[in-house]
Amino acid sequence: MHKCGRCGGSLRRIHRSFAEHFGYMAIYRCSQCKEKQAVPRPWTYHFGPAARCPICGTQRITKLKTRDRIDPMYRGFLSLVERLTNGQLYHCRFCRVQFYDRRNIVLAEEARTAREATESAPSAPTSV
Ligand SMILES: [Zn+2]
């Protein structure tokens, strides 16, 4: 039997809402202090610190403002979860697929990509 992390009371498993059903293995509520405790599903790609492509797992993805008309939408039920939890729209250029993720792109990765772009660009020669 699970115990409450706050008061040590016994936890009762409660019904999950539609969105919670996808996001959590189970949700418990303490019979004493009514503290709600959720057990998240162990999805590696979906519980890391940064947004990733759901197919190849790359973090080198681009943020989209609007849905692309050409590339298909990734339609896993995980994508539905991300959309329900106000996920941001992303695009993977390797898989050519769009998907939702509630996390942001890793900032270090973004900075590195930006630096690469500036370094590869030829500096304009100053003509005298
Ligand atoms: Zn409790």
Ligand SMILES: [Zn+2]
């Ligand atoms: Zn990909």
